[in-house]
Each structure stands twice: as structure tokens, then as C-alpha cells.
Amino acid sequence: MSMNVSDPSDKFNALTQIYKPHLLSIAHRMLGSSADAELTVRHVLQSHHELLHAHIHAMTAELTKKTINHCLNELRSVPKxxxxxxxxxxxxxxxxxxxxxxxxxxxxxxxxxxxxxxxxxxxxxxxxxxxxxxxxxxxxxxxxxxxxxxxxxxxxxxxxxxxxxxxxxxxxxxxxxxxxxxxxxxxxxxxxxxxxxxxxxxxx
CATH class of the missing domain: 3.10.450.50 (Nuclear Transport Factor 2; Chain: A,)
Known part of the structure; x- marks a missing residue:
């Protein structure tokens, strides 16, 4: 399955509606903060519009990986x-x-x-x-x-x-x-x- 959305704003809205709950659950478990999780997921989604053209399973895996990596970077900066x-x-x-x-x-x-x-x-x-x-x-x-x-x-x-x-x-x-x-x-x-x-x- 792939998504065919022409308008860029519609692309982002579609991406958010489908994948945000899954990514938020991962980010919140890793970071322990709703605000931190929200910002992490927003960054990942805004940075990867091009993934809308990918197969849905490949897209889920890629966004999940990017969310986890972003969370790990945030956790490394916690002492500072x-x-x-x-x-x-x-x-x-x-x-x-x-x-x-x-x-x-x-x-x-x-x-x-x-x-x-x-x-x-x-x-x-x-x-x-x-x-x-x-x-x-x-x-x-x-x-x-x-x-x-x-x-x-x-x-x-x-x-x-x-x-x-x-x-x-x-x-x-x-x-x-x-x-x-x-x-x-x-x-x-x-x-x-x-x-x-x-x-x-x-x-x-």
C-alpha cells in the first residue's frame, strides 16, 4: 500500500494522522515526558515527508527507527x-x-x-x-x-x-x-x- 496525496499540507496531515499515535507511544516510553515525546515525533514527521511515497510497512519501520534514534540523542543530552x-x-x-x-x-x-x-x-x-x-x-x-x-x-x-x-x-x-x-x-x-x-x- 502507498499513499497518493498531492498537496504538501495534506501529505503532512495524512502522515500525522496515521503514524503519530504509534510514534508517540514509542517516544513517551523512552523519554518519559509527553512534551518531549510530542516534540520528537513532530520533528521526525516534519523531516520526512518524502516517506509518504513509500510502502506503508517500510514507512512504519523507517519512522520508528528515526524516532528511536532521535530519542536516544535526546537521552544522551540529558546530563547537560x-x-x-x-x-x-x-x-x-x-x-x-x-x-x-x-x-x-x-x-x-x-x-x-x-x-x-x-x-x-x-x-x-x-x-x-x-x-x-x-x-x-x-x-x-x-x-x-x-x-x-x-x-x-x-x-x-x-x-x-x-x-x-x-x-x-x-x-x-x-x-x-x-x-x-x-x-x-x-x-x-x-x-x-x-x-x-x-x-x-x-x-x-
Missing amino acids: KGFIFVEAVNRLITALSNADMGSIEELMADDVVLIADGGGKVSVVAQPITGKTNVSCVLHGITTAQFPASRAKQVTVNGRQGILITQEGAPMGVVCLEWDPLTLLIQQIYIVANPDKLRHIRLT
Whole structure:
């Protein structure tokens, strides 16, 4: 079987619809991040339009191989990126402490999303917040209003860089950060203030 699609945009759409779910499952298993997997698959698909003319089985094998290779390259760069992310987390902590909204925004992607979970026990935003200006204001408001007289430090949260907020030594909240691996900007922020969930978060 081969595909006969004349318009270039239609070619890409067809390629995406058919092969993206399969490639995403591979990339997510290897990278452990939805954002990283999405970017990897997008790169592979955009770089290989010419494969649309190939036999479907040959095309699947080729795209799978290219996705795996791209994931391996990403994994090899993790130590370097990990060091960069630690620096960025510490910059975010400093910016939040100083209410430096400009510096907070500089660390975020334009389409950053903030999600908060208070579990009905801690008052936080009920709906996702989007856009770096909105997110920076809300993030600063939450950390100031909900965690007064608290301390913040960089930690690894379930294998990802994040921020632990404590008060008198007790964990009050965790800010989990997901990064765009290409721009190294914050793509998603997940604040966990739910006491029930805080007990199960793995910190290192």
C-alpha cells in the first residue's frame, strides 16, 4: 500500500494522522515526558515527508527507527540539560522571592500552562491558566498567599526538576516543572498543594 496525496499540507496531515499515535507511544516510553515525546515525533514527521511515497510497512519501520534514534540523542543530552534546568529552577526561585515578574516570564514559553491541585483542602486556582504573563502573576500570587513565611529549594520531583516549599520543615507544596527540550523554557507548571498527594510524591 502507498499513499497518493498531492498537496504538501495534506501529505503532512495524512502522515500525522496515521503514524503519530504509534510514534508517540514509542517516544513517551523512552523519554518519559509527553512534551518531549510530542516534540520528537513532530520533528521526525516534519523531516520526512518524502516517506509518504513509500510502502506503508517500510514507512512504519523507517519512522520508528528515526524516532528511536532521535530519542536516544535526546537521552544522551540529558546530563547537560539537567544542569541547565537546575540553574533555571534556582533562577525561578530567586525571581519569585524578589517578585521579579520580568525574570519569571523570561523562563517561560509563551504558551505555558499552570495547573494547581489543592484537593479541596488548600485554596488554589480551579482552572488551568495559560500564557506566561497570566501564569507568572498567578504563580507569584499562589506562592505569596498560600505559602507565607515559607522556604523554597530546588529538588527532583518524580525524576523531574521542581521546587519544594516547606514551612518549619514540613512540606507545604511542590511545584513540578515540564520543559520544552528545544527552547529550554518552562512549558507546564503543576502545583501540588493537596496534602494527600504530597505524601506520595518522590523527592530527591
